[in-house]
Amino acid sequence: MDEKDLKIPQHVAIIMDGNGRWAKKKHRPRTFGHAKGAKVLEQTLEDADSLGVKYFTVYAFSTENWARPYEEVQIIMNLFRDYLISAVDKCNRNNVRCMVIGERTRLDADIIDAINNLEEKTKNNTGITFIVAINYGSRDEITRGFRQIAQEVKDGKLEPDEISEDMISSHLDTRGIPDPDLLIRTSGEERLSNFLMWQLAYTEFYFTDIPWPDFNKQELIKAFEKYSQRDRRYGNVK
Ligand code: FPP
Numbered sequence: 697m698d699e700k701d702l703k704i705p706q707h708v709a710i711i712m713d714g715n716g717r718w719a720k721k722k723h724r725p726r727t728f729g730h731a732k733g734a735k736v737l738e739q740t741l742e743d744a745d746s747l748g749v750k751y752f753t754v755y756a757f758s759t760e761n762w763a764r765p766y767e768e769v770q771i772i773m774n775l776f777r778d779y780l781i782s783a784v785d786k787c788n789r790n791n792v793r794c795m796v797i798g799e800r801t802r803l804d805a806d807i808i809d810a811i812n813n814l815e816e817k818t819k820n821n822t823g824i825t826f827i828v829a830i831n832y833g834s835r836d837e838i839t840r841g842f843r844q845i846a847q848e849v850k851d852g853k854l855e856p857d858e859i860s861e862d863m864i865s866s867h868l869d870t871r872g873i874p875d876p877d878l879l880i881r882t883s884g885e886e887r888l889s890n891f892l893m894w895q896l897a898y899t900e901f902y903f904t905d906i907p908w909p910d911f912n913k914q915e916l917i918k919a920f921e922k923y924s925q926r927d928r929r930y931g932n933v934k
Contacts, residue, residue, distance in 0.1 A: 702917070703924040705877035707751035708744055709899070711891055712737065714883025714907030727771040732909040734775050738786075743913040745790070745824040747920070751873060752826050755891050759799070759833030773807065776830060780810035784817050791823030797869035798832030799840065827873065834893035841867035870895055878923045880916075882908045900926055 712733055719729030737754060744752045757772060764772075787794050796811045803811075811830075844867050848854040865871065875895045881887075884905045888896065902919045904911075 697921045697924065701924060702920055704748040704920060705900075705923055706749070707753070707874050707876045707878075708749050709753040709755075709876040709879045709892060709896070710740070711755045711879070711881040711885075711889060712908040712911075713881055713885055715909055717883065718907040718909045726768055729907075729909055730768075730772055730775060734779060736909055736911055739913075740911060740916060741792070741824070741826055742790070743916055745792070747916070750824060751876075752824055753797075753829065753873075753876060753892070754827070755829045755832065755889075757798070757830045757832070758890060759831055759836050760890065762802075762831075773804065776807060777810065780807065780814050784814055787814070787818045787821060787826070791821045792818060793821040793823070793825045794818045795825065795827045795873075796830055797827055797837070798830045799836055800831065802831050825873065827870070829891070832869070833890045834888075835890055837869050838894060865894070868894060875899065878902060878919065880904070880919050882906055882911055 715729030715733040716726040717729075718732070719726050722728070737756075741752055756776070761772070762769060783794060786792070794814050796815065800808050800811065841864060845854065845859060845864070849856060870892070875897070876892065876899045878901075879892075879896055879899050880902045882904055884903070886901075886903045900923055902922055904915060904919070906915055
């Protein structure tokens with residue numbers, strides 16, 4: 697496709713699937729796939745930024761992922777630990793604002809501290825916004841939001857009639873962030889797996905068989921090409 701015809705989505709969300717299967721094929725432990733996945737994630741963030749994406753959200757750990765073997769969960773948590781600490785300098789060097797969505801209280805205290813520190817130290821950066829979903833589930837996010845709204849009604853701060861779509865959005869973890877324009881899921885699966893269900897109401901979906909550890913800039917551009925060809929007939933599509 698001619699470069700001038702390539703439409704760059706403002707907000708790209710990714711379900712990074714297939715780390716385990718990729719590793720298995722190479723006769724390596726699943727965690728080898730996660731480590732490669734973490735590297736690919738850093739590169740893809742850079743690629744998205746260089747192409748002009750403004751918001752980049754990834755599903756790193758779902759509320760359901762706790763059911764995985766203890767050792768695998770620990771190794772993924774260690775990847776987060778390393779990443780969250782090293783990301784402060786990397787994000788600041790590249791003007792990246794980093795935010796984490798999901799329910800935090802279940803995470804280890806040092807990980808919560810690292811998240812708070814990373815968000816605080818990068819909050820004034822004006823380049824791409826990088827949003828990492830950790831212990832995230834859409835149903836959990838919506839439930840927490842509803843609890844807050846119910847409390848506000850109970851406290852007399854809010855009338856039930858005042859509850860609108862915008863007000864619900866503003867009680868989600870993604871408050872203030874525009875909804876994704878494009879969702880990419882790797883590795884052949886075609887489902888949402890409890891990811892951003894409210895926010896993806898009007899989003900274009902792109903599925904590829906490529907496992908996440910093999911994803912690269914060329915694949916990202918392929919997804920953008922497909923996105924550019926889609927007929928967004930209704931203007932701002934609603
Ligand atoms: C999906 O592959 C991947 C995950 C559940 C973990 C994603 C984690 C990373 C890419 C690690 C790093 C993240 C950060 C922010 C540093 P899978 O295990 O479901 O693969 P499978 O479907 O082939 O089993």
